[in-house]
Amino acid sequence: MKARTSDSEDLEGLLTRARLESSRRKKWLWAAGVVAALGLVGALFWRGDREPAVRFETVEARRGDLEVTITATGRVQGVNTVEVGAEVSGRIIEVLVEPNSQVRAGQLLARIDPEQFQAARQEALARVRVAEAAALQAEANLEEAEANLARAEAQRKEGLIASQEYDAIRAAAVRARAQMASARAQLQLERANLASATTRLDRTEIRSPIDGMVLSRLVEPGQTVNAGFQTPVLFKVTADLRRMRVHAQVDESDVGKVREGQRARFTVDAWPGRVFEARVEAVRNEPIEEQTVVSYETLLSVDNEEGLLRPGMTATVTIVVDDRKDVLLVPNAALRFRPSVPGSGPRFFMPGLSRPSQRAPAPAMPRGPTVWVEGPEGPRPIPVRILATDGEWTHVEAQGIEPGLPLIVNLAEPSR
Template sequence: MPAQRKRPLALIIVPVVVALAAAGWYWKGRGGDEAQKFRTAAVEQGDIRVAISATGNLSALSTVDVGSEVSGKVTEVLVDFNDRVEKGQVIARIDPDTFEAQIEQGNAAIANARASLQTARANLRNAELDYGRKAELVGQKLIARGDLDQALAARDQARAQVASAEAQIRQQTASAQNAHLNLARTVIRSPVNGVVLARSVEPGQTVAASLQAPVLFKIAEDLSQMEIVLAVDESDIGQVKPAQAVSFTVDAFPDRRFKGQVRQVRLSSTNTSNVITYPVVVSVDNSDQTLLPGMTANAEIEVSRRDNVLKVPNAAMRFKPPVDEAAAEQQQGAQRGGGMSDELPKLVATLKLDVNQQAAFDAALAKMRERIAARTAAPPQGSNAPNLFGRGPGGPQSGGNRGAGNASGAMRQRMLERFNQQFGEFRATLRDDQRAQWERAVNELIGARRAPVYVLAEGKPKPVLVRVGASDGSSTEIIGDLKPGDQVIVGVQAAEPAK
């Protein structure tokens, strides 16, 4: 009986132990699978190109509208679309009969005015002789004084009639000249050398130029040089400057990129549906005559270019690991340890300092690092004072209150003033050119944005504080303790479903 009782008990215990062991192995394996895995990307060295996109239409540098200054029926049209014309070439004619008749009428009026002048001059000679005779008779007291006065008035009237006849001749002559001009205007000539873009008149058509000159032809002066007027958004216009490079495509040649250059940033704005844009004129070389007026250009204005710099994917700048105490302490240490104190030696290496200047810089840098070390060892609790060279509490890149962004300008100004005090003795030893280079670089360093990127260290994210530069939308320039080939974390791998 005892042997029979032990056998069922053994049959129960052994399967339970095996099941527990299998469950432990399963949960252990599952726990390992649930450990976070990160996606990484390599730090690269290359170029970053920052560009602004805009659209516009191609046009000739100079387009002339050729119209008619006189009214009449068009008798001839001597050019067509795309014809090349030279300055002074006859391109159309208007019926001249009306103006030829006006010239004949003017000539007749001039002849009549000249005849009137001859009559007036004859009357004047008679009046002058009469006045002379009566003046002698008055001297002899043979006639009354009143007769002499009447003769004087008649002479003056005759002189006025001569002047009026002469003025009439000039008036009729001017009228005839105007008729000659109108006759010459019946022949339409090209004012420039160019290509006919548009023709809006046909033989037999009547044009009326009573209020304004009707446009008969549109002539492009030179299609080997063209321009694009781009509409650039107000948020981007501050980055656009003359002489910047422009590349663009047109729908007619989608596989080809054309080059241009910013010639002018115009001050006049355009409001379209509450969107403010500014016209930017781009010069384009069209020596091969490939581009045509009116084509829509999809352009990119290169506002910044950084060659041979370190860059990381933008995802690396957005990645934030789960926050725990150890990671927070590690990140805070990285933020306090990085900053300008590590970048200043690289800056002064470009200034070519002499021995005395180098000694003054080393002394100022040593004092600055002592202050940073003291502040890092015992940071004031609840302090909102700006950390000058790291990114601790209150720094420009800290996650402070919502108003921190509004105070960044004043904060940077205080940082710059304190920095100038700390390096005042060193600045005094610099030459003018060195001082200008130093101040320009310092302003750039203080105004630069800094942020952490994360690398894998023993399977955990380790923050590395870098200075952030230009971004082209996919990659961002960085300056810091990284080198090409280093792996930065860009995200977390999705967990695989349990099988």
């Protein structure tokens, strides 16, 4: 009996200790849960009351030179390119020059068969001689008629001639004067025909009108040219290629900035990496319209002493329309920057635990060109006056901007 009682007491003790151990574990678990919850709430409350730090990308204002340019495309041409054509029709019997030949003004380039023009001149010369003879005859007849008229007038005063006879002599004198005038006019006409025939004969010799170089030859010996309705072009001759022009087409939105004498530069595909200097010579007033795009031809003069440029090359032109030295410059990205308007309230909100964060009010957005700098309470605006820009930097006038001042150009990644 004593043994059974002892076993029962041991069992009850084990059960009691187990219940106490289970109770202690539950208390520890509850305590750990409460601590974790309080830590989480504290973290959320702390994060809700603090805004993440914002960083900005900045670029310093500086002093420097600013070059404002516009771009255009054009073609290189000779200063004076002349198309030499035929003024008379006929067969080409001789061509005396080749492309790239140097020629002088008046030099013979080609010859048209002169046979029919020589015959026409001979005929005109003969007609002149006939007219000269007719004029001499008319002059003799006039002298005779005037002498007869003088005698008839003397006889009439003495009453020795009848009125009818006197009238006939007087009429003959008038007819002689008229014949003389006609003969002289005919002689003048025939001489003009002779001059025209001589000119046409001379035009069978095609000569260079200027000193220069033959760019192209568009005719071959034996070819027949017809100058009836339009003068056929036989040669293209350009003046000295040591001086050339670029004919650039400037867009209508840029032409108002272009002035004579402005500096320019251009490149050509034939010489990559080589920049050629030029000068604006003239801006034409006649518009050039292609597919609703209006442009104006601008002439640029360029020296070609090295002979690198050739007529017809395509040129990519840059014209310097404004050049400013040692001026205050700000980056264009700073002029484009605008700070975003901040939100309100914490990132996480738990009723009874979180409270709205105390955020600075949004900065007032000024009107007109503005740059922004970092201030103690966030970005601070500085109004500026824009004077000129090259697309990357802008010349401005402003109070409170000195070289070296960091200007905000963009937002950076928030700090962690």
